[in-house]
Amino acid sequence: KAGVTQTPRYLIKTRGQQVTLSCSPISGHRSVSWYQQTPGQGLQFLFEYFSETQRNKGNFPGRFSGRQFSNSRSEMNVSTLELGDSALYLCASRPDPGRNQPQHFGDGTRLSIL
Amino acid sequence: ILNVEQSPQSLHVQEGDSTNFTCSFPSSNFYALHWYRWETAKSPEALFVMTLNGDEKKKGRISATLNTKEGYSYLYIKGSQPEDSATYLCASPDSGAGSYQLTFGKGTKLSVIP
Numbered sequence: 001k002a003g004v005t006q007t008p009r010y011l012i013k014t015r016g017q018q019v020t021l022s023c024s025p026i027s028g029h030r031s032v033s034w035y036q037q038t039p040g041q042g043l044q045f046l047f048e049y050f051s052e053t054q055r056n057k058g059n060f061p062g063r064f065s066g067r068q069f070s071n072s073r074s075e076m077n078v079s080t081l082e083l084g085d086s087a088l089y090l091c092a093s094r095p096d097p098g099r100n101q102p103q104h105f106g107d108g109t110r111l112s113i114l
Numbered sequence: 115i116l117n118v119e120q121s122p123q124s125l126h127v128q129e130g131d132s133t134n135f136t137c138s139f140p141s142s143n144f145y146a147l148h149w150y151r152w153e154t155a156k157s158p159e160a161l162f163v164m165t166l167n168g169d170e171k172k173k174g175r176i177s178a179t180l181n182t183k184e185g186y187s188y189l190y191i192k193g194s195q196p197e198d199s200a201t202y203l204c205a206s207p208d209s210g211a212g213s214y215q216l217t218f219g220k221g222t223k224l225s226v227i228p
Contacts, residue, residue: 003157004157033215033216035218040220041220042203042218042219042220042221043158043203043205043218045215045216045217045218048215055215056215058215090157090158092158097214097215098214099145099146099165099207099214100146100163100165101163101214102148102150102160102163103148103150103158103160103216104160105157105158105159106157107156107157108157
């Protein structure tokens with residue numbers, strides 16, 4: 001069974017630009033979550049989608065948005081990039097957003113803002 | 115947003131030593147406690163999902179215990195090996211809008227010295 005696939009793996013952008021990251025979940029998983037990881041901050045929850053609906057959103061500005069398609073694939077968009085957005089962005093999937101369901105993570109997209 | 119804390123932040127042990135570290139979480143409105151292992155250049159991997167007070171889970175040389183009344187979980191590694199070097203994360207689900215988003219601690223970085 002293929003794992004969670006994130007594209008691209010690496011991305012370099014400049015301030016003010018926007019970026020779209022993609023995530024394909026494990027087949028059969030309908031819940032997709034996004035996390036940001038920066039040094040010293042740990043994994044910060046961005047949002048979770050289930051059945052094409054955003055179920056939860058973390059404490060991030062409106063520049064961070066996402067969506068989920070009918071095949072459960074998800075995209076995350078960041079507009080008006082800032083230097084502080086440089087981070088590793090991890091996508092995770094699970095069959096449903098239940099409390100006992102562990103997350104299955106992708107390898108992440110490393111975003112660098114110049 | 116839950117407050118999930120892990121200690122110590124980092125740990126160096128000799129190969130063959132046994133070690134343990136702690137995850138603290140709010141004991142009220144407890145749903146579950148997840149443990150993950152995150153090796154360098156890989157994606158986080160789920161180790162355990164624990165739900166009941168007094169729960170004890172084991173996977174090879176790694177085991178975990180759970181005390182929901184006092185709000186802590188211990189992760190034990192018996193006879194540490196270099197391949198155990200990783201960051202160990204715990205996470206607790208927080209309920210919102212019909213899903214259980216995971217709040218992660220900042221992790222304990224374990225280095226096993228050969």
